[in-house]
Amino acid sequence: MTEKTKQPAEAMSESDAIIEEFASKEYRHGWTTDIETETLPPGLSEEVVRWISAKKGEPEWMTEWRLSAYRQWLKMDEPHWANVEFPPVDYQAISYYSAPKGDKDRPKSLEEVDPKLLETYEKLGIPLREREVLAGVAVDAVFDSVSVATTFKGKLDELGIIFCSMSEAIREHGDLVRKYLGSVVPVGDNFFSALNSAVFSDGSFVYIPPGVRCPMELSTYFRINAQNTGQFERTLIVADEGAEVSYLEGCTAPMRDENQLHAAVVELVVLDDAKIKYSTVQNWYPGDEEGRGGIFNFVTKRGACRGKRSKISWTQVETGSAITWKYPSCLLIGDDSVGEFYSVALTNLRQQADTGTKMVHIGKRTRSTIVSKGISAGRGQNSYRGLVKVARSAENARNYSVCDSMLIGDRCGAHTFPYIEVGNTSSQVEHEATTSKIGEDQIFYCKQRGISEEDAVSMIVNGFCREVFRELPMEFAVEAQKLLSVSLEGSVG
Amino acid sequence: MALLEIKNLHARVAETGAEILRGIDLSVNAGEVHAIMGPNGSGKSTLAQVLAGNEQYEVSEGSVTYDGHDLLELEADERACEGVFMAFQYPVEIPGVSNSHFLRSAVNAIRRHRGEEEIDAMDFLALVKEKTKILDLSEDLMSRPVNTGFSGGEKKRNEIFQMAVLDPRLAILDETDSGLDIDALRAVADGVNALRSPDRATIVVTHYQRLLNYIVPDFVHVLANGRIVKSGGKELALELEARGYAWVEDELAATEA
Numbered sequence: 001m002t003e004k005t006k007q008p009a010e011a012m013s014e015s016d017a018i019i020e021e022f023a024s025k026e027y028r029h030g031w032t033t034d035i036e037t038e039t040l041p042p043g044l045s046e047e048v049v050r051w052i053s054a055k056k057g058e059p060e061w062m063t064e065w066r067l068s069a070y071r072q073w074l075k076m077d078e079p080h081w082a083n084v085e086f087p088p089v090d091y092q093a094i095s096y097y098s099a100p101k102g103d104k105d106r107p108k109s110l111e112e113v114d115p116k117l118l119e120t121y122e123k124l125g126i127p128l129r130e131r132e133v134l135a136g137v138a139v140d141a142v143f144d145s146v147s148v149a150t151t152f153k154g155k156l157d158e159l160g161i162i163f164c165s166m167s168e169a170i171r172e173h174g175d176l177v178r179k180y181l182g183s184v185v186p187v188g189d190n191f192f193s194a195l196n197s198a199v200f201s202d203g204s205f206v207y208i209p210p211g212v213r214c215p216m217e218l219s220t221y222f223r224i225n226a227q228n229t230g231q232f233e234r235t236l237i238v239a240d241e242g243a244e245v246s247y248l249e250g251c252t253a254p255m256r257d258e259n260q261l262h263a264a265v266v267e268l269v270v271l272d273d274a275k276i277k278y279s280t281v282q283n284w285y286p287g288d289e290e291g292r293g294g295i296f297n298f299v300t301k302r303g304a305c306r307g308k309r310s311k312i313s314w315t316q317v318e319t320g321s322a323i324t325w326k327y328p329s330c331l332l333i334g335d336d337s338v339g340e341f342y343s344v345a346l347t348n349l350r351q352q353a354d355t356g357t358k359m360v361h362i363g364k365r366t367r368s369t370i371v372s373k374g375i376s377a378g379r380g381q382n383s384y385r386g387l388v389k390v391a392r393s394a395e396n397a398r399n400y401s402v403c404d405s406m407l408i409g410d411r412c413g414a415h416t417f418p419y420i421e422v423g424n425t426s427s428q429v430e431h432e433a434t435t436s437k438i439g440e441d442q443i444f445y446c447k448q449r450g451i452s453e454e455d456a457v458s459m460i461v462n463g464f465c466r467e468v469f470r471e472l473p474m475e476f477a478v479e480a481q482k483l484l485s486v487s488l489e490g491s492v493g
Numbered sequence: 494m495a496l497l498e499i500k501n502l503h504a505r506v507a508e509t510g511a512e513i514l515r516g517i518d519l520s521v522n523a524g525e526v527h528a529i530m531g532p533n534g535s536g537k538s539t540l541a542q543v544l545a546g547n548e549q550y551e552v553s554e555g556s557v558t559y560d561g562h563d564l565l566e567l568e569a570d571e572r573a574c575e576g577v578f579m580a581f582q583y584p585v586e587i588p589g590v591s592n593s594h595f596l597r598s599a600v601n602a603i604r605r606h607r608g609e610e611e612i613d614a615m616d617f618l619a620l621v622k623e624k625t626k627i628l629d630l631s632e633d634l635m636s637r638p639v640n641t642g643f644s645g646g647e648k649k650r651n652e653i654f655q656m657a658v659l660d661p662r663l664a665i666l667d668e669t670d671s672g673l674d675i676d677a678l679r680a681v682a683d684g685v686n687a688l689r690s691p692d693r694a695t696i697v698v699t700h701y702q703r704l705l706n707y708i709v710p711d712f713v714h715v716l717a718n719g720r721i722v723k724s725g726g727k728e729l730a731l732e733l734e735a736r737g738y739a740w741v742e743d744e745l746a747a748t749e750a
Contacts, residue, residue: 439585440549442585444547444548444569444585445581445584445585445587446570446587446595446599447546447568447573448545448546448569448570448572448573448578448579448581449573449578449595449596449598449599449602449659450570450573450574450599450602450603450606450659451570451598451599452570452602453568453570455598455602459587459590459594459595459598460587460590462590463587463588463589463590463638464589465589466588466589466590
């Protein structure tokens with residue numbers, strides 16, 4: 001931006017600020033009683049942004065942050081460069097805030113949780129109750145934008161670990177949030193991150209203090225519940241010097257018949273010698289056989305390895321959603337920092353996925369590994385899109401990428417879009433890619449041993465994904481395998 | 494009644510319609526070992542595939558009765574659950590799936606089919622340990638992905654090992670000797686011999702007589718042009734070795750002319 005254009009922009013924001021000040025007073029007044037309501041009518045405006053902020057009891061700086069995001073968003077266009085097709089989203093038809101129940105009605109134990117949710121976990125063979133106990137997982141469940149349960153808090157408190165909802169973090173740990181929020185994914189990074197920044201409802205905040213290794217897997221279950229509610233989760237995880245944490249994110253959703261937009265933002269910050277492992281199992285409603293009613297999952301996930309020898313590892317298993325559009329990325333800034341991306345993306349029915357990663361090498365001797373497994377069945381379309389960028393400064397950087405696609409049936413598609421930019425001569429970048437059809441001979445071999453066709457397919461596909469599954473924490477790996485089998489049901493024969 | 498009764502079996506390649514089997518008649522009793530020999534392209538591997546239920550072939554005529562039931566009615570996995578096992582000529586690789594997981598899934602599928610409880614992990618381990626000894630296989634093979642990176646000999650021994658664990662009533666060995674050196678051949682044959690039992694029928698499909706030095710058959714059948722053209726005892730294999738397949742083909746041509 002040149003000086004000339006900057007001045008009017010600044011002038012404008014100043015006048016805007018004055019208008020807002022007046023406006024906000026009125027709104028605060030006018031909206032006070034409405035804060036008691038639990039769902040906003042559809043539509044997006046400055047009033048709505050202010051209402052959300054007020055509803056959450058946020059400080060002034062946060063309200064302003066949201067408003068600046070909203071104003072940037074107004075100037076942006078919905079992007080369409082991904083290899084996916086979807087009808088235009090009417091952003092004014094979405095309700096931007098919904099709480100399932102009042103605070104008093106929140107479930108206090110699992111017995112009070114929606115039995116349908118528990119049923120889904122049953123089907124996956126891992127009841128929530130068991131999962132909670134398993135390996136001492138602390139659960140911060142995001143239930144339709146409102147956190148319903150936080151456990152193990154005491155134990156984490158002792159170590160100085162902060163693990164709470166984003167709303168609470170904004171109120172209780174304002175300095176930390178202010179320092180890091182938007183520092184990895186700037187407000188105006190893209191259309192969806194701007195939208196998220198303006199209206200995010202809740203999410204998780206994690207801070208691991210220097211030298212502390214989080215003794216348990218931190219976990220959040222997301223769920224989309226109320227009708228016509230866009231979900232805008234915001235997650236921020238900071239691992240201070242020498243800290244380590246493993247974070248699990250898992251999602252399920254009940255049957256639905258209307259498209260739902262989901263635009264989350266996840267930011268990771270890793271300082272010297274720190275590590276974050278972020279694992280996702282995504283199982284949102286994929287839509288019916290004609291693709292009706294599935295969820296649009298447009299997510300921005302990015303981590304910054306700011307410190308020397310820091311490490312970020314993304315592992316994702318994407319089986320749900322009508323459309324998945326996400327690229328968990330790593331900015332490898334610190335010397336000797338490491339980025340990893342392990343991904344399984346399965347598309348069945350009419351699902352579309354355009355997913356991959358960006359590895360941006362800036363520091364010296366930075367290393368990255370990409371292992372992507374795409375499975376297409378039914379009429380699913382699966383694209384891998386990845387960028388490996390080695391800056392001139394990233395001397396002796398290394399990248400290794402493997403990108404394998406498997407096709408089941410003859411109506412699906414697999415696509416690969418690798419982008420490689422290398423800015424120096426001392427770095428090494430390797431890319432391998434394969435595409436295979438699931439073998440008739442493999443299926444026959446399994447059947448000849450007594451294994452049914454459906455079990456054979458699920459076994460072969462799980463084998464294909466093994467390199468990724470072994471990166472998942474144990475109990476998550478088990479769920480992921482079952483998910484894959486459930487998602488493939490009826491895709492053969 | 495014979496365990497396996499094949500009558501006038503005709504089969505063709507599903508995709509091209511090319512007829513391969515042109516009227517096979519064969520009766521196999523429990524406890525017997527039958528060798529199916531013949532030149533390349535005579536249809537002996539096709540016969541094995543058709544019995545195992547490979548859908549690349551379609552049966553156009555004839556019947557196959559197994560244990561009193563119509564075998565052709567059953568899917569490949571149902572046949573396996575009923576005790577039909579085929580050792581593959583080219584065992585298939587399944588990357589990322591461990592041999593033990595694969596085999597345990599097979600054992601449990603068969604048990605479920607019989608209405609039995611699934612095998613417990615310790616019992617399975619014990620079963621595997623016992624059977625690896627018969628085949629002189631190292632136990633680390635169990636944790637390796639199915640046939641992936643196996644040598645030719647390991648693949649074939651793995652087939653016989655699976656047979657030992659699954660304990661079939663009808664075992665079909667499809668050119669199990671192909672591509673094996675003499676030591677591997679002997680190891681495989683020893684395994685098969687160890688599994689001979691009065692309850693089990695075995696069909697050995699082979700191009701060469703040498704396997705039959707180790708696995709001595711009760712009956713030998715010669716296949717040519719999709720039909721069994723000659724049957725006899727184990728001495729027939731030796732005669733074939735000496736005189737070549739041209740001899741039976743010539744004889745056949747003479748009778749047909």
